[in-house]
Amino acid sequence: MRAAEPGECLAVGAAPSAGQGPWLLALHSSGDSLGVALQPLGGSQPPRLAAFPLGRALANELLACVEAVLPASDWRQLGRLAVATGPGGFTGTRLTVTLARTLAQQLGLPLDGIGSFLLIARRLQRLGALPAAGALWLVQELPRRGLVAGLYAAPKPGQPIRELLAPRLYPDGAALVAAETTLASPGFCPSAASLPRCPAQVQQPEDVAELLRFSQEAAAAGLPAPWPSVVPLYPTSPVELRL
Numbered sequence: 001m002r003a004a005e006p007g008e009c010l011a012v013g014a015a016p017s018a019g020q021g022p023w024l025l026a027l028h029s030s031g032d033s034l035g036v037a038l039q040p041l042g043g044s045q046p047p048r049l050a051a052f053p054l055g056r057a058l059a060n061e062l063l064a065c066v067e068a069v070l071p072a073s074d075w076r077q078l079g080r081l082a083v084a085t086g087p088g089g090f091t092g093t094r095l096t097v098t099l100a101r102t103l104a105q106q107l108g109l110p111l112d113g114i115g116s117f118l119l120i121a122r123r124l125q126r127l128g129a130l131p132a133a134g135a136l137w138l139v140q141e142l143p144r145r146g147l148v149a150g151l152y153a154a155p156k157p158g159q160p161i162r163e164l165l166a167p168r169l170y171p172d173g174a175a176l177v178a179a180e181t182t183l184a185s186p187g188f189c190p191s192a193a194s195l196p197r198c199p200a201q202v203q204q205p206e207d208v209a210e211l212l213r214f215s216q217e218a219a220a221a222g223l224p225a226p227w228p229s230v231v232p233l234y235p236t237s238p239v240e241l242r243l
Contacts, residue, residue, distance in 0.1 A: 020040055020077070021040065021041075021078070021079065022040070022077055022079025022080070023039070023070060023074075023077055023078050023079060024038070024040070024078075024079065024081070024082065024219070025037070025066075025069075025070060025078055025080075025103075026038075026081075026082040026083070026208050026211040026212040027082070027083045027084070027096040027100055027208070028083070028084035028119070028202075028204065028207055029062075029084070029089075029093060029096040030084045030085075030086050030087065030088025030092065030093050030116035030202055031088060031089075031092075031116070031201075031202025031203075031204060031207070032055055032202075034051070034052040034054050034058060034061075034062065034092070034096070034204075035049070035050070035051050035052075035084075035205050035207060035209075035211075036049075036051075036052070036066055036069045036205075037049050037050075037069075037205065037209055037211065038070050038212075039212055039216070041079040041219060042220065047209060048069055049205035050065070050068065050069050051204035051205040051208075052065045056091075058091065058092050059091065059095060062095055062099065066099070075103065075107065076107065078103070078107060078109055079109065080110050080112070080215060080219055080225070081100050081103055081104050081109050081110070081111045081227075082100075082111070082112040082113075082114065082211050082214065082215035083096055083097050083099075083112070083113055083114075083211075083230065084096070084113075084114060084115070084116045084119060084207070084211055085097060085113045085115055085116070085230065085231065085232055086116055086167075086232050086233040086234065087115075087116060087117065087140065087167050087233055087234070087235050090234065093116075093233075094232050097230065097231065100113075100230065101227050101228075104230075109227070110224065110225035110226070110227070111225050111226070111227040112214065112215040112225045112230075113225075113230030114211055114214050114215075115150070115163065115166070115167065116202060116207070117138045117150040117163070117200050118150070118161075118163050119214070120200055120201070120202065120203075120207065121136075121150075121152035121163075122160070122161055122210050122213075123206055123210050124136075124161075124198070125160070125161045130161070131195075131196045135151070135153035135154075135164075135195050136151075136152060136153075136195055136197065137150070137151055137176060137195055137196070137197040138152060138167075138197075138198055138199075139176075139197045139198065139200055140167075140199070140200040142169075142236065145169065145236060146170055146171045146172060146175075147171075147172065147173065147175075147176065148167050148169055148170075148200070149167060149168070149200075150163060150166055150167035150168075150200075151163070151164040151179070151180075166233070167200075167235050168235050169236050176197070180195060
């Protein structure tokens with residue numbers, strides 16, 4: 001499945017049919033493109049996936065893009081929601097999280113909030129692209145700010161990858177090495193600074209498909225998903241606190 005090109009909406013999968021549902025709707029805007037995914041909740045049918053390379057136009061086009069996948073007249077057929085909580089662009093992530101929270105509150109639905117870096121790690125694991133050690137840093141470089149990085153690993157071969165350290169801002173690469181030493185152990189990381197570092201690059205619609213899969217698994221396991229606990233993740237802040 002290829003990524004959407006600038007100016008192109010990439011959509012795959014059949015359009016929703018009247019009478020189907022309940023639906024699981026997933027929203028992901030932590031990259032340059034908005035990803036929207038739709039699938040019957042608990043169903044095995046191929047999902048409806050769409051990628052909209054909106055950039056700064058997201059604020060004006062968000063609702064129209066969601067309706068292109070599932071019209072607003074059918075939103076009452078939703079049974080569960082999922083949203084990527086970042087790290088990502090401040091405006092894009094905030095808008096989709098706000099929309100998802102509003103729908104969950106108004107319709108009384110569970111809402112899964114999943115970090116965009118964890119979704120990338122899950123995608124890499126699914127594609128067999130993880131390093132042999134099974135652990136890696138996902139890193140996003142911010143000019144003049146530092147590095148936003150999260151640490152991910154699978155406890156054992158064949159098990160789902162999990163987040164060991166949530167994404168946060170580090171001033172430089174040396175700070176990542178220092179963070180590794182806190183987790184160093186013979187079974188995980190025998191030598192500090194030995195873990196690979198991969199760019200944290202969102203791909204759509206692959207990552208929104210991973211978000212949909214994550215939420216389907218959570219629903220199948222009967223996990224609660226209260227919407228008030230879903231908030232955007234901002235490793236950097238425009239507000240500098242001075243004590």
